[in-house]
Amino acid sequence: MDQKEATSSSVSTGLNPVEIRSVELFREGAKLLGLPKSMGEIYGLMYVSQSPMSLDDLVRRLGISKGSASQGITFLKQLGAVAESQQAGERKMHYQAAVEIKSLIAGFIKSEIRPHLDATQGQISHLRDEAANVEIEEDREFYEERIERLHRWTKRAKTVLPLIQTVMGG
Amino acid sequence: MDQKEATSSSVSTGLNPVEIRSVELFREGAKLLGLPKSMGEIYGLMYVSQSPMSLDDLVRRLGISKGSASQGITFLKQLGAVAESQQAGERKMHYQAAVEIKSLIAGFIKSEIRPHLDATQGQISHLRDEAANVEIEEDREFYEERIERLHRWTKRAKTVLPLIQTVMGG
DNA sequence: TCCGAAGTTCAAAAATAATTGAACGATTCA
DNA sequence: TGAATCGTTCAATTATTTTTGAACTTCGGA
Numbered sequence: 001m002d003q004k005e006a007t008s009s010s011v012s013t014g015l016n017p018v019e020i021r022s023v024e025l026f027r028e029g030a031k032l033l034g035l036p037k038s039m040g041e042i043y044g045l046m047y048v049s050q051s052p053m054s055l056d057d058l059v060r061r062l063g064i065s066k067g068s069a070s071q072g073i074t075f076l077k078q079l080g081a082v083a084e085s086q087q088a089g090e091r092k093m094h095y096q097a098a099v100e101i102k103s104l105i106a107g108f109i110k111s112e113i114r115p116h117l118d119a120t121q122g123q124i125s126h127l128r129d130e131a132a133n134v135e136i137e138e139d140r141e142f143y144e145e146r147i148e149r150l151h152r153w154t155k156r157a158k159t160v161l162p163l164i165q166t167v168m169g170g
Numbered sequence: 171m172d173q174k175e176a177t178s179s180s181v182s183t184g185l186n187p188v189e190i191r192s193v194e195l196f197r198e199g200a201k202l203l204g205l206p207k208s209m210g211e212i213y214g215l216m217y218v219s220q221s222p223m224s225l226d227d228l229v230r231r232l233g234i235s236k237g238s239a240s241q242g243i244t245f246l247k248q249l250g251a252v253a254e255s256q257q258a259g260e261r262k263m264h265y266q267a268a269v270e271i272k273s274l275i276a277g278f279i280k281s282e283i284r285p286h287l288d289a290t291q292g293q294i295s296h297l298r299d300e301a302a303n304v305e306i307e308e309d310r311e312f313y314e315e316r317i318e319r320l321h322r323w324t325k326r327a328k329t330v331l332p333l334i335q336t337v338m339g340g
Numbered sequence: 341t342c343c344g345a346a347g348t349t350c351a352a353a354a355a356t357a358a359t360t361g362a363a364c365g366a367t368t369c370a
Numbered sequence: 371t372g373a374a375t376c377g378t379t380c381a382a383t384t385a386t387t388t389t390t391g392a393a394c395t396t397c398g399g400a
Contacts, residue, residue, distance in 0.1 A: 017300040021293065048313060048316055123194070123195050126191055131188050146218055150217075153338075157338070168327070
């Protein structure tokens with residue numbers, strides 16, 4: 001009983017040391033990307049799992065709720081980070097991590113970054129409209145310069161995205 | 171009294187429409203980057219301000235506490251997103267937004283991204299050590315392949331960073 | 341050296357986000 | 371059809387993060 005407890009969450013779920021570290025690593029990675037840690041944990045365990053896992057496997061081994069596991073899987077699926085695989089004979093669905101960085105990045109960009117960038121460009125339009133109404137010429141011109149600059153930022157960002165995909169993926 | 175309230179936080183602090191929208195835009199941007207919204211608000215207001223602002227200006231115009239303003243400024247300074255400028259005759263310090271995207275990105279990478287990447291590489295080393303201890307050869311080799319792949323990710327990420335700086339900044 | 345303004349710190353409070361778990365619909369099998 | 375297994379949903383709970391505000395340090399001037 002004086003065996004040191006594994007780190008934080010993995011109290012006694014039978015994860016081996018590699019699994020524990022992978023879960024920790026991706027948990028932190030998830031937070032870095034602004035995602036719930038449970039999603040990182042799910043991906044982290046799958047990442048070092050040789051066989052596809054069922055939702056129930058995740059619940060038991062990570063000690064998370066069915067709800068979390070379900071939401072996590074759903075999100076990771078639409079991100080393209082996990083793939084479904086029907087196991088022969090089994091009724092329940094199984095999932096495995098997509099480990100190609102290329103597709104991970106593509107998915108993240110498409111579903112997390114691009115929409116925000118697009119929304120931002122919309123907001124910048126509104127900002128332009130407001131600036132156009134400013135009476136004082138000096139102010140208006142100052143605003144317009146700043147807004148123009150902002151707009152250039154977003155255009156460049158849109159340029160950079162495919163570049164990142166290429167460099168990281170190739 | 172039936173004047174529509176400005177959006178959410180800017181209740182009656184006398185922000186003009188351009189300022190309101192800029193604050194909103196950067197507030198959202200901050201959250202996207204995983205930073206407290208108050209920091210986005212501070213930068214957003216400075217971004218469309220022609221003259222340097224004091225801490226007190228921020229407190230009054232954004233309606234945030236002195237503590238938040240102070241912490242926000244401190245953080246933005248070390249990020250390189252705001253610069254100090256001593257106003258002639260004034261005792262209190264004034265600040266203005268650095269608007270060069272180049273320096274913003276450089277600062278963010280240096281103080282937010284690089285450290286995490288470095289930490290990640292350290293964790294991957296530990297992961298390697300754990301994997302080396304795995305008895306079953308098949309498992310060990312599987313782990314080693316996955317870990318190798320992870321390591322390649324981080325190496326590529328480190329390659330991409332300067333590239334982003336170049337493309338966004340130039 | 342004393343006063344007051346400027347800015348920082350950090351524990352407590354408030355706001356926000358994530359997780360749980362119970363209820364539900366869907367699907368399979370007998 | 372009925373029972374059992376899966377997976378989803380979402381309101382309530384819990385955990386985490388952010389903000390506040392009061393106490394504190396620092397510094398310049400009188």
